[in-house]
Amino acid sequence: EAPRIHITETGNKTETKRLPIALIIGVKKGGTRAVLEYLRLHPDIVAPGPEPHFFDTHYTKGFEWYRNLMPETEEGQLTIEKTPSYFVTKGIPQKVYEMSKKTKLIVVLRDPVMRAISDYAQIAARNPEVKPFSEIVFENYDSYTVDTRRAIVKVGVYALHLTRWLEYFTLNQIHIVNGENLIRDPASELRDLQTFIGVKPHITGEHFTFNITKGFPCYRRNTSQQSWHCLSDDKGRPHPNVSSLVRSKLANFYRPFNHRLYLMTGKHFDWT
Ligand code: A3P
Incomplete structure (x- = not known):
């Protein structure tokens, strides 16, 4: 357990900031914001809203700096955070291990082709001058040679990133969320996540509704109130047209990396 310093008294409750016991480490565009916001519906889970980027960007600032970014917790509450770049950044598994070798790791995975298209939609939304998708992912457009140096391609080689985490953590410390199922059936993914994190089951189907207009689940904190929240419009953006040839x-x-992932995790995904 993280050291108890900077204790503040609010009423008769003792609150203190703690280092996270679980991290949502990736993947970018997998559905990481949805997982974080859903988990924050649990009364025993707290998390900062913004991505701390401690292990990749601010590591030299030290663990006290990191801990100070966390919200106050009461006795029995658990702290988590999400920074999707952690999954793919070299050197981070060792740093997380040094914080605590018991850290629980959550990875939200989605069909890597769809993930790349989603990543591209985000890049294009920020920079309308961007080259077409196919010119970025293929090194040689005539032979369709994939440009493996591109970050947009590399993130989706899940098995290679996972191998680096398995040098420091065991498979049962790593929980994989099925990003497609998270949209279809958030409650079932949340049931498994709550078990993995070790909190009592609280988040259920009653917390979710499928919003037809948005095409995604929206959620509510209080199941006795009709106050539904949806993620912001930059989640669930329209995707550009990418030909079926380029996709295939x-x-x-x-495909071979996906197969390796199945062999490593025993989890099967319906990716084409
Ligand atoms: P798209 O924008 O491509 O549809 P991240 O939060 O890791 O950036 O992931 C964004 C993705 O989360 C979205 O990608 C969307 O598919 C997925 N997602 C899952 N649940 C969602 C929800 N309730 N609302 C919006 N997007 C959701």
Whole structure:
């Protein structure tokens, strides 16, 4: 357990900031914001809203700096955070291990082809001058050779990133959320997540509604109130048209890595 310093008294409750016991480490565009916001519906889970980027950007500032970013917790509450770049950044598994070798790791995975298209939609929303998708992911457009140096491609090679985490953590410390199922059936993913984190089951189907207009689940904190929240419009953006040929060439590239992921985790995904 993290050291108890900076104790503040609020009424008769003792509150203190603690280092996270669980991290949502990735993947970018997998559905990480949805998982964080859903978990924050649990009364025993607290998390900062923004991504701390401690292990990749601010590590030299030290653990006290990191701990200070966390919300206050009461006795029995658990702290988590999400920074999706952790999953793919070299050197981070060791740093997290040094914080605590008991840290629980959550990875939200989604069909890597769809993940790349989603990543591209985000890049294009921020920079309308961006090159077409196919010119970024293929090194040679005539032979459809995938450009493996591109971050947009590399993130989706899940098995390679996971291998680096398994040098420091065991498989049962790593929980994989199925990003497609998270949209179809958030309650079932949340049931498994609550078990993994070790909190009593609180978040259920009553916390979710499928919003037809948005095409995604929206959620409520209080199941006796009709106050539904949806993620912001930059989650669930329209995707650009990517031809089925381009998709299938990219899928062929990812297929052996996906297969390795199934062998490593025993989890099967319905990715093409
Ligand atoms: P798209 O924007 O491509 O649809 P992240 O939070 O890791 O950036 O992931 C964003 C993705 O979360 C979205 O990608 C969307 O598919 C997925 N998602 C899952 N649940 C969602 C929800 N309730 N609302 C909006 N997007 C959701």
